[in-house]
Amino acid sequence: MKNDTNSMPQPTISLEGAYQSLFYNHPDAIVIIDTDGRYTDANPAAERIFGYPKQELVRLQPELLFSMEGGDLPAVLFAQALSGRPSAGEMLAAHKDGKRIYISVTYAPITSQSDVVGVYCLAKDVSPLVEARRHFEQAEEHLRKSEANLAQVQRAAGIGAWSSDVTEKQHRLISEHSLDFISVHSADQTATYLYASPSCASLLGYQPEELVGTSAYDYFHPDDVDLVNEYLTANLASAGVYTVAYRIRQKNGGYIWFESTGRYTYDADTGAIKEIVAISRDINDRKTAEQKLQESEQRYKSLFEYNPAAVYSFDLDGNYVTANSNLEAVSGYSKSELLTMSFEQIIRPEYLEDTRHHFDLAKQGIPQHYETCVIHKSGGFLDLHVTNVPIIVDDQVVGVYGIAYDITEEKSYLDQIEKLSYQHSLILNSVSEGIYGLDKEGRGMFINPAGADMFGVPMAQFIGAESHHTFHHTKPDGSACAVEDCPIFQTIKDGKSRVVQEDIFWRPDGSSFLAEYRVSPIIDNQTIKGAVVVFNDITTERDILQAKESAERAAHAKSEFLAMMSHEIRTPMNGIMGMTDLLADSGLTQEQQEYADIIRTSSDALLRILNDILDYSKIDAGKLVLETEPFDWRPLLGDIHQLFAPKAAEKHIELITELEPGLPERIVGDAVRLRQILLNLIGNAIKFTDTGTVTVSVKAHPQEEPDDLILLFTVQDTGIGIPGEKLDQLFRSFSQLHPGINRKYGGTGLGLAICKKLVQLMGGDIWVESKEGVGSTFHFTLPASSCSKQVDIAGEPEPAGEPDWASAAPSSGSEQLRILVAEDHPVNSQLLVRILKKFGHAVTAVSNGSEAIDAVARGSFDIVFMDVDMPVMDGMRATRHILELLPDDNKPVIIAVTAHVRAEDRKMCLDSGMQDVIRKPYRTQEIQQVLRLWGKPVAK
Numbered sequence: 001m002k003n004d005t006n007s008m009p010q011p012t013i014s015l016e017g018a019y020q021s022l023f024y025n026h027p028d029a030i031v032i033i034d035t036d037g038r039y040t041d042a043n044p045a046a047e048r049i050f051g052y053p054k055q056e057l058v059r060l061q062p063e064l065l066f067s068m069e070g071g072d073l074p075a076v077l078f079a080q081a082l083s084g085r086p087s088a089g090e091m092l093a094a095h096k097d098g099k100r101i102y103i104s105v106t107y108a109p110i111t112s113q114s115d116v117v118g119v120y121c122l123a124k125d126v127s128p129l130v131e132a133r134r135h136f137e138q139a140e141e142h143l144r145k146s147e148a149n150l151a152q153v154q155r156a157a158g159i160g161a162w163s164s165d166v167t168e169k170q171h172r173l174i175s176e177h178s179l180d181f182i183s184v185h186s187a188d189q190t191a192t193y194l195y196a197s198p199s200c201a202s203l204l205g206y207q208p209e210e211l212v213g214t215s216a217y218d219y220f221h222p223d224d225v226d227l228v229n230e231y232l233t234a235n236l237a238s239a240g241v242y243t244v245a246y247r248i249r250q251k252n253g254g255y256i257w258f259e260s261t262g263r264y265t266y267d268a269d270t271g272a273i274k275e276i277v278a279i280s281r282d283i284n285d286r287k288t289a290e291q292k293l294q295e296s297e298q299r300y301k302s303l304f305e306y307n308p309a310a311v312y313s314f315d316l317d318g319n320y321v322t323a324n325s326n327l328e329a330v331s332g333y334s335k336s337e338l339l340t341m342s343f344e345q346i347i348r349p350e351y352l353e354d355t356r357h358h359f360d361l362a363k364q365g366i367p368q369h370y371e372t373c374v375i376h377k378s379g380g381f382l383d384l385h386v387t388n389v390p391i392i393v394d395d396q397v398v399g400v401y402g403i404a405y406d407i408t409e410e411k412s413y414l415d416q417i418e419k420l421s422y423q424h425s426l427i428l429n430s431v432s433e434g435i436y437g438l439d440k441e442g443r444g445m446f447i448n449p450a451g452a453d454m455f456g457v458p459m460a461q462f463i464g465a466e467s468h469h470t471f472h473h474t475k476p477d478g479s480a481c482a483v484e485d486c487p488i489f490q491t492i493k494d495g496k497s498r499v500v501q502e503d504i505f506w507r508p509d510g511s512s513f514l515a516e517y518r519v520s521p522i523i524d525n526q527t528i529k530g531a532v533v534v535f536n537d538i539t540t541e542r543d544i545l546q547a548k549e550s551a552e553r554a555a556h557a558k559s560e561f562l563a564m565m566s567h568e569i570r571t572p573m574n575g576i577m578g579m580t581d582l583l584a585d586s587g588l589t590q591e592q593q594e595y596a597d598i599i600r601t602s603s604d605a606l607l608r609i610l611n612d613i614l615d616y617s618k619i620d621a622g623k624l625v626l627e628t629e630p631f632d633w634r635p636l637l638g639d640i641h642q643l644f645a646p647k648a649a650e651k652h653i654e655l656i657t658e659l660e661p662g663l664p665e666r667i668v669g670d671a672v673r674l675r676q677i678l679l680n681l682i683g684n685a686i687k688f689t690d691t692g693t694v695t696v697s698v699k700a701h702p703q704e705e706p707d708d709l710i711l712l713f714t715v716q717d718t719g720i721g722i723p724g725e726k727l728d729q730l731f732r733s734f735s736q737l738h739p740g741i742n743r744k745y746g747g748t749g750l751g752l753a754i755c756k757k758l759v760q761l762m763g764g765d766i767w768v769e770s771k772e773g774v775g776s777t778f779h780f781t782l783p784a785s786s787c788s789k790q791v792d793i794a795g796e797p798e799p800a801g802e803p804d805w806a807s808a809a810p811s812s813g814s815e816q817l818r819i820l821v822a823e824d825h826p827v828n829s830q831l832l833v834r835i836l837k838k839f840g841h842a843v844t845a846v847s848n849g850s851e852a853i854d855a856v857a858r859g860s861f862d863i864v865f866m867d868v869d870m871p872v873m874d875g876m877r878a879t880r881h882i883l884e885l886l887p888d889d890n891k892p893v894i895i896a897v898t899a900h901v902r903a904e905d906r907k908m909c910l911d912s913g914m915q916d917v918i919r920k921p922y923r924t925q926e927i928q929q930v931l932r933l934w935g936k937p938v939a940k
Contacts, residue, residue: 023293024393028286029103029123030293035082035116037062044394049103049125051096066093074105081107081119090126090243090261102130104259106245108290112301122290178279183211185276187264191216194275203282205251221247221255245283257287310384310404313391316363318342321399330384330406332377343402348373348381355386362388362400371407371526383411385526413497414523434537437522439530440492442467442483454515454537456507476504476514488519492531495521505535514539569899577603577921578831582838603921626761631671633711634659637696640678644686653689660699667711667784673758674782678713680751681778685717692718692775701781709784710764716777722770730768731756755780817841817935820861822852822878823897824870828920832865832897835927847871849878856882861892863934868898868909876912883913893934897922 023030029046031039039058047054050065057065066074073089080087088106095101103123110118181203184195192215196208204219220228224246231244241263247255262278304311310327312320323338331338331346347355351372358368368388373381384404391399428435434451438444444462452459455471468483475481483489487498497520505515517535521528580603584596641657648655678696685694694717701710722730731752759766763783770776819836823829824847836843844861846852848870856864864882866875879894886892896909899920909917915934918926 023297028289029121031057031121031123032110033078033119033121035118037078040118046123049101049123050093056096066091077105077107078119081109082116084109084111084116088243088245088259090130093123101125102127104243106286106290108294110294110297112298112305120290120293122286124286179281181258181280183216183278183280185216185262185278187273187276191276203256203280204248210251219249221249223247245287256282256284259283307403310402310406312338312402312404314343314359314400314402316397316399318344318359318400327404330376330382330404331374346374348375358386358388359400362390363397365390365392365397369526371411381408382406383408410495410523413520434535435532436462436467437530437532438467438488438492440528442489442492445530451535454513454535455505456509456511470508471505472503473506474504476502488531488533491519491521492528495523495528497521502538513537572827577923578835579827581924582831582834626670626673628668628670630666630668632666633671633674633698634665636671636675637678637698640675640682641696643679644682648686648694651686651690653686653691654693655686656693656695658695658697660697663698663700663711664709664784667782669762669782669784673762677755677758677780678715680755681715681780684751685715685719685776685778689717689719689775694718711782711784712779713782714777714779716775718775721772721774722768722776723772724770727768727770731766817862817931818860819843820852820855820864820892821845822847822849822864822870822875823867824848825867828867828897832927835924836865839927839931841931849873849875849881852878853881853885856892857885860890862936863931864892864894865897866894866914868896868900868905876909876914879912879914893936895930895934 023043029049030043031046032041034040039060039062042054042057046052046057050057052060062074062078073091077087077089086106086108088104090102090104092100093103102125104126105124106120106122108120108122109116110120178197179199180197181199182195182197183193183200185191186194192213193211196206196211198208200206200208200211217225217228228244228246232242241261243259243261245257245259248258249255258280260278260280262276265274265277266272267274304322305324307324307326310324310330312323312327315321319342320338320340323335325335327338328335333341333346343355343359344352354370355372358370362368367390369386371383371385373383376382383406385407387403389401389403390397391401428446428448431448432450434448434454436444436447436451444465444467447455447457447459447462449459452462455462457465468481468486468489472486472488473481475485487500487503490496491498497518499518501516503515503517504512506512514537515535516538517533519531519533522530522532576599580596580599584593584600588596637657637659641655645655682694682696694715697714697716699712699714701712756766759780759782764781766778766780768776768778819841821829821832821836821843823832823845829845829847833843833845844855844859846855849866850873852864852866852875853873855861866879868875870878875896875898882894883891893916894914896906896914896917897920898905898909898917900906906917916930918930
């Protein structure tokens with residue numbers, strides 16, 4: 001990873017700066033409100049307009065800030081903004097010193113991913129404008145009264161109209177010198193201009209006489225016509241006054257934002273509505289500022305939330321104020337947990353003093369770049385590269401921003417590089433792979449003897465040489481390879497490791513060879529100094545390739561043979577084991593029950609032998625994949641103890657389990673394979689012990705590194721023991737120590753060989769100590785160093801018990817299941833039919849896939865048990881035809897029944913449309929489990 005501490009945080013800082021500058025320097029008040037109506041932040045203009053410091057303002061209730069004379073208007077505007085629609089109005093507010101101020105407010109939604117997460121309240125002090133409007137209204141009212149008085153006087157005495165001249169002059173003086181646009185409209189749907197003040201020329205470019213006689217709606221932006229109409233209808237009719245924001249067309253064809261406040265005038269005699277008087281002003285600058293503020297904030301929020309790094313902020317005490325989702329992923333804590341914490345709570349103790357030092361410098365206004373280590377919620381440690389920058393408002397540091405990258409993997413690799421440097425000469429001279437290093441300009445710094453031999457150059461000649469144009473100037477297809485396309489130089493540039501499976505390296509003599517290589521960055525003090533390349537000459541001869549292909553064909557043939565044999569053996573075994581279960585449940589005499597138990601025990605032993613052979617084959621072919629996941633090993637030991645306790649008691653052997661205190665509860669590994677190893681070792685111990693004890697113990701195995709934890713499992717018995725000269729044969733495949741022992745105790749000779757290979761695959765070791773006639777002690781180790789980083793524990797499944805026929809049968813009042821069995825083997829078909837009928841279900845049997853299709857076409861079934869290998873048509877083809885044939889509401893659940901045990905066989909079944917798979921030989925419990933899971937009647 002490239003640690004460019006200068007460029008990495010810049011995008012976040014600059015966008016945040018733009019947002020802060022707009023927020024803190026806007027001339028209008030900006031108050032941020034959460035969805036519950038609480039004030040959460042305010043800019044300096046809000047403090048100036050309302051008179052409250054921000055700390056007091058954010059604690060005020062809305063009803064204390066806005067005068068009650070405003071009625072429900074603040075709540076109405078807030079509700080409209082929460083619904084996603086900006087809204088505006090004019091109302092009275094209470095200044096801290098007690099005076100009332102008129103403000104024009106706009107409520108705008110704050111959105112995140114289409115969700116409204118808060119509301120902006122932008123407020124402008126319009127007290128001077130309202131005062132001017134009030135004088136205008138007083139003058140108008142004075143004019144109206146004067147006109148009424150004049151009319152009365154004229155009617156009474158026929159005197160001339162002298163007072164109206166005075167009021168008319170006052171009226172015109174106000175309207176003709178106001179910077180706002182004052183207009184009079186007809187009180188109908190056209191809102192025709194009856195009067196327009198001269199300011200319309202400077203605001204809109206029209207002369208008053210151009211507007212008079214035209215409809216106001218002719219000048220509205222088409223997208224705003226309905227909005228203005230709806231607003232006027234809702235507010236003017238009910239309150240007699242309105243304030244609305246909209247776009248209006250200027251004479252040059254452009255649009256600007258207008259905010260108009262209007263009211264009705266009434267006939268003095270009749271009280272009927274006469275006209276609409278409106279005062280309008282240009283709010284284009286305010287709207288532009290609002291839009292820029294919203295865009296800046298949205299860009300900032302998007303960059304904050306979707307930043308690939310963990311981004312967060314602190315107050316001056318080091319408490320988290322904000323945190324993005326990547327900080328949750330890095331720390332393991334949820335956002336709600338982090339916002340109640342300080343950074344000191346998650347810093348590893350030995351790094352705390354240094355981290356505090358950098359935080360204090362950031363509080364002083366000095367950006368910081370450093371590395372630290374945090375404690376994950378699960379208990380593990382993560383190395384981070386951190387950038388801290390001060391949050392500055394009005395030349396004051398009010399908090400600290402943090403940007404953190406997880407460099408645990410890079411640090412680990414850097415440690416490896418440092419260890420490599422420690423034994424530089426020894427390692428470079430002894431390895432067979434070619435290794436060379438380049439500086440950041442691509443010149444050779446070192447090369448080991450193996451690399452020099454492959455390139456055909458003396459080691460001294462390589463040092464300082466320009467590498468790309470000498471050794472790596474073409475691609476595998478022969479085309480030229482530019483420096484910027486070279487994976488090695490890309491790693492030098494961005495600090496990312498790369499693996500290239502096949503490329504061409506050239507020698508100075510003009511010859512070339514096919515190479516496989518890994519390139520990793522050389523990082524010193526968080527700066528990329530160059531790269532290390534580890535490579536191999538993978539040029540092969542034809543006979544080697546042919547031998548490899550031949551070996552692969554042989555391995556494939558072996559795998560196919562074992563799969564076929566497994567299928568052929570499991571099919572008749574399914575009949576034997578299944579019928580034995582039915583027989584044992586049919587009310588046998590004691591002697592008959594003993595015979596059935598012998599058949600069952602022998603079948604189980606045969607199945608174990610078959611599984612051992614298949615496991616050994618997978619391990620031998622390198623195809624056994626361990627399932628690595630966290631699990632609790634103590635319940636696993638408890639289950640095994642309970643499993644063997646009856647057998648030990650039968651032989652009068654004491655079975656003891658001893659666990660060293662202080663061991664971790666959880667480890668990471670393959671629980672199934674650990675269980676297999678313990679079952680084999682403990683089973684052997686009990687089998688070869690006639691008197692005494694079998695002790696299973698687990699303790700920590702001493703290590704040189706204190707952070708490395710190895711668990712030591714020991715199984716000790718007081719059995720027959722093993723002769724010293726035979727110990728070396730113990731873990732060999734198909735090895736029996738003595739024919740007499742084999743005849744007495746049985747076995748394939750594969751159990752311990754499989755145990756050894758499984759232990760080695762899990763990164764451990766296994767060995768034995770034994771004395772003939774005294775007993776044996778088997779030890780094996782299991783690495784557990786990563787268990788402290790795991791937090792999720794997968795529960796161990798409960799062992800299956802005896803058949804519970806009632807639990808799988810239809811309960812009282814429930815519908816009986818209709819089940820189709822498609823099985824060509826008559827014994828297996830009869831077995832499955834009898835088991836299902838014993839559960840109380842209606843069962844139909846067919847012998848191939850074609851008959852299964854005909855059956856589902858004629859009748860309706862809830863579940864189909866479909867054998868995979870059948871004549872005429874196999875189960876997978878039949879499944880696809882059935883799913884195409886039937887409508888969705890009448891499709892049955894199709895369960896594959898197969899003797900194939902490979903993972904790829906299961907995948908093919910599921911890909912064909914089958915919902916589940918059971919393998920032969922199956923037991924009654926498996927049928928029960930399938931019926932519980934899928935036994936829901938479909939529509940008839």
